[in-house]
Amino acid sequence: MPVIELSPWELALAAVMVLLLAATSYWARLGVGKSLLIGAARTVVQLSLIGLVLEALFAVGALIWVALLAIAMLLVAGREVVARQNRRLIRGWAFGIGTLSMFVSSFTVTVLTLTVIIGPDPWYRPQYAIPLLGMMLGNTMTGVSIGLDRLTDSVWRGRQVIEARLMLGQPWQEAIADMRRDAARSGLIPAINAMAAAGVVSLPGMMTGQILAGSPPSLAVKYQILVMFTITVGTGFGTLVAVLLASRRLFDQRERLRLDRISASSN
Amino acid sequence: MLRLTHFGVGNLRDLELTVQPGEILCLSGPSGSGKTRLLRAIADLDPHDGEVAFNGSRQNDLPAHQWRRRVMLVPAESQWWEERVGAHFPLDAREEWEALGFSDNPLSWHVSHLSTGEKQRLSLWRALARGPSALLLDEPTANLDSHSRYLTETWLQARIREHGWPVIWVAHDEAQIEGVADRHFAIVAEHLKEVPCRSSS
Structure with a gap:
């Protein structure tokens, strides 16, 4: 057709x-x-x-141009992660941690999906690589920014609890464990919900586009399943890495809570 | 033995202080003079100058959480993060609720039902149950009525003598300082000034 x-x-x-x-x-x-x-x-x-x-x-179709566009997309996503946080780590750490965690998760999962699962020739063929990476980054960005925002916000509100736990001799990882878990969970929930509602409540955008563009629905469905899995994996690992790095940054060498490393509320 | 050398934090400068095992050193001063800040710095919760050592091992020789487990700070206002009281205690906590004036074991209670005074007594017990080696107490009886204040003081003193903990105890009340202090220091401007007290003379 x-x-x-x-x-x-x-x-x-x-x-x-x-x-x-x-x-x-x-x-x-x-x-x-x-x-x-x-x-x-x-x-x-x-x-x-x-x-x-x-x-x-x-x-x-050259690798260098694909890579350049990918990096540009990553940097814009990093900026967006910073903009979506109410309180953020200062001195570029919010951007650094957000970008690094998106790079680690989105790029790894995209490259793995391209080389091992889809297998276009060459593996970086832009028709596959760029849309896939775009969807990965878009979703990972949401997870990472929700996770980081939740983490800095709950640490700000719960600073007395964290310090009370430090006073009792708990290592910093233990003192912040609950908040860290909450932050990671809230970053992951949108991806999980999207999987649960897929096809029942909403027809995912990519699948809709593919069907409109003339693909048989069964093929569109297979691609959609693949994309949702990779998005969830990318979002999940990206959020975990970001929350882990950011929570480490909230404490110094002597395991003191360093709220001076978070900016004031921006709204 | 807890020893501060050239210790400085906030407006306090060059403090030299030694607290012997089992000794209660009371610290007083107007509000805003830096008492709480000093305790926080000794517990390494705030950056500071100089050195503090416990039984010869310096603060920086130990990971911070191990230092805090030994030199334990009990703040004036306690924080609770689990639903039930008992979840904040180590499993092998010695049952001391009777000595603190509770008529029933409070470990199964909901934190949301505790009064301020109950929280304060429980936070002292919670800290002592972790097995510290020295104590930094920030107004440990500030929110207590006279009866539970008496019980808490007695209980604290007994534990301190039993274990030989060096203790820095921030207090306002002259009568309390008279009752518990082996030595008494007041914060005057940037320094600590020893105030003679009855028990040491």
Whole structure:
């Protein structure tokens, strides 16, 4: 089945519907009309740009360009992790830990999936590598930022409990164990929930896109299962690494709680 | 023996202090003079200058948690993180609730039902149950009525003599200091000044 071409005029029709929503929200004084329009404009511009980049990248297909784009995506994700935290580790540690943990988990899982499971030729073929990595990073980013945000927030609130436990002679790992576990768990829950609801409540975006683009549903389902598993694995390990590193950073060599290493609340 | 040399934290400078085994050294001073901060620094919870050693082993020779397990700080306000009281105690905790004025074993109680005074007595017992070798007590009886204060003081003194712990005890109340102190120091500006007390003379 050939894919039905979308013309700019047809997209413009969809845009008119967004304008209608913006007009309605302006009329109802929701105060989101402006950000709605800006968001819509950003979608058009950003996706058009990445479309151009991908077209060029697919034409070249060299490992160096794939790697460069991957690194650029990673750095943007790292910035996003920092922006999504209310209290964060200062002096670049939030960015460093977030980026490192996403790199370790997303890149490892993506490369493993490409080389061992999907096996395109060459393994870094951008048609497979970039979308896969994008989905991994997008989800790992959510897990890592939720986990880190939860960790710094609960440590800030529970500093007296942590110090009381230190006073009783508990090692720092034991004094922060509960909060660490909570943070890791809350980072993992979105991925677990997504798996539980897949296909029943929601048709995942990737599968929908593949079916719309003409793939047989059975193949789309197989890819979706693969992607959900890898996303969960990537998110899980990424969150665990981030929470582990960040909680270590909250204590110094003498196992003192160092809240001066967290920034003040940003909202 | 707990020994401070050239010790400094906050506005306190160059403290030299030795607390003998079984000795209770009372520390007093206006609020904000740095008593709590000093205890926190001795327990290595805050950065500080100079050195502190217990029985010859210096603070930095031990991992911080081992130091704190030996030189144990009991703060003025206790914290509880488990649901039940007993979960905060080691399994082999000696049953001492009667001496602390409880008519029933409180280990099975819910933390949310404890009064401030009960929490304070239980936090002392909790610390002692961990088997420390020296104690830093920050106003250990501040929230207690006179009867449980008497019981707690008596119990603490008995344990301290029994185990020979060196103790730094922050107190406000003159009568209490008279009752428990072997020596008494007051914080004056940047230094500690010895105040004569009855039991030592």
